[in-house]
Amino acid sequence: MKCRFCSKKTDTVLIDLGSMAISNAFVTEEQLLQGEMIYPLKVLVCDNCFLVQVDEYQQKEKIFSAEYVYFSSVSDFWLEHSKKYVEKMIPQFKLDKNSLVVEIASNDGYLLQYFKEKGIPCLGIEPTNSTAQIAISKGIDTLVEFFSEELAYKLSAQKTMPDLILGNNVLAHVPNLNDFVRGLKVFLKSSGVMTFEFPHLSRLIEKNEFDTIYHEHFSYFSFYFICNLFKFHGLQVFDVEELETHGGSLRVYVKHKENNNLVVGERVKMLLDTEIGNGVNKIEAYIGFQEKANDIKNNFLTHIIKQKKAGKKIIAFGAAAKGNTFLNYCGMRTDIIDCIVDDTPSKQGKYLPQSHIPVVSRSYFDNNKPDIIIILPWNFKKEIISKLAFTKEWGAQLITYIPDIEIN
Ligand SMILES: [Zn+2]
Known part of the structure; x- marks a missing residue:
């Protein structure tokens, strides 16, 4: 396949899990009597930019279909995690009733509800209708759309630009990464910040967490790759936290490159040095x-x-x-x-x-x-x-x- 980020031909295999049904496509009693589609689940690594990725065999609309059964609010753990996040972000970035918080893949409003409780205006962007409708019923303003550069231009023309954009476990699901990040560059206020959480590839490899791989996850990120991805689009990672969620995740903090009011923290350099020391930018680290x-x-x-x-x-x-x-x-x-x-x-x-x-x-x-x-x-x-x-x-x-x- 052509690398999703740098377009170079990519054929080094990280792991081949054979062919499988889409992991969230639960089957009803009637469907048991029908055929079921299976798709190859082969993960490749680009030897130029080191993005670990699968080919998108499925249309994104099919994967995130109306039957999508994942509701974030069901897990007490995620609710607690989200509440703590909101309590941290409000003072750290001085968010108030004049701010705007936008969550991409806002699901059923599991997180934005805590911003709403504090009187901070927020907007959810969620492609799955079934989950978006739950958020709307909770009074959370939600657009039923995929985020893209085109949507970012449309929204910037209509709305105030966001002070905080967040995306938890969304980057891995994005088929067109470059379009998505270009959209973020367009949409974020010049003084704004963004945070993204995603499973950390280095932990996935180190702990053999191969079951974290499924068709809905198109990409798997090292910190090294993420820094380069945002840099390429005129953005900059200025801080990072290592979290225990999903067997080891990262929360990265991103700003416009031009915004010099926020300095790049020591943790960024430390994690980059660790990953490079472990060979993140050498193909040998991905073999075995x-x-x-x-x-x-x-x-x-x-x-x-x-x-x-x-x-x-x-x-x-x-x-x-x-x-x-x-x-x-x-x-x-x-x-x-x-x-x-x-x-x-x-x-x-x-x-x-x-x-x-x-x-x-x-x-x-x-x-x-x-x-x-x-x-x-x-x-x-x-x-x-x-x-x-x-x-x-x-x-x-x-x-x-x-x-x-x-x-x-
Ligand atoms: Zn590449």
Whole structure:
């Protein structure tokens, strides 16, 4: 493929996970009788700019279809994370009733609701109609659109320009990165700031978190790449924080290059030096990831098949996207895993894409006492283990598998 950023021909493979269904395309009872589309999930790395990326086999409209079942507000963890973010940003950037905050991919208003509570004007931009409508019903001004350079020009002509633009886990989903960042350059107020959170590629590789890869994520970013991306478009990363979300994420702070009122912090140089020291800009650093992923898969299969043969009742918890990548890569079906317990009402009663494992509510535990519960969203391991503490009554084992098999 042609690199999404620098257009150079890119063919070095980071990992090939075979062909899979789209991880958020949950299947209804009726759809079980129909065919299901699968698409290659092969991740490449550009040996010129070191962007790690997948080809976009799917139309973005199809991936973020009206059936999209992800609602941010369902997770207490994300609500708390968002509230803390808002409480940090307001004093740090002196936001008040005359400011404008814009969130790109604002989902159901899970975050903007906290700015609204503080009386700070905000606008959400969210392409998924089902989630956007929930935000609108909460009184959060939301445009049902994909953000692009064209939209940025349109909005700049109609509205005050934003003091703060934020995007959490959105950059990875953007098919046309250059158009998106050009749009940010157009839309941001000259004194404004932007923050973006995204899974940190260096952590993904270091911890073998290959299940964080799915079709909806077109790109995977090192800090080195992100700095270059914004620099190319006349913007500048001036601070960075390392977060524990998604198994290791970054929050980068970005400004216009011309804005000299904000200085570039020490943390930027430190993280860049660390990444360069680890070979982020050398192709060798990206080789060998496939073998490590295969080791995780094989160790998991060996363990779980042994348990199944011993007559253990096995289920999973948390129908997250990363769980689908993992289960499908391991070829799991209902012959091993009976069902997935998930607290999201819109997922319950449906089946996981491709593996067709049924998703059930927590009332499953009223009549069933599984011996083994595989925690699919291992990034919420602590939260889930405490939620499932009651399963210890009958001695259930709670298992995570990345970076290694761990029995809790
Ligand atoms: Zn490139």
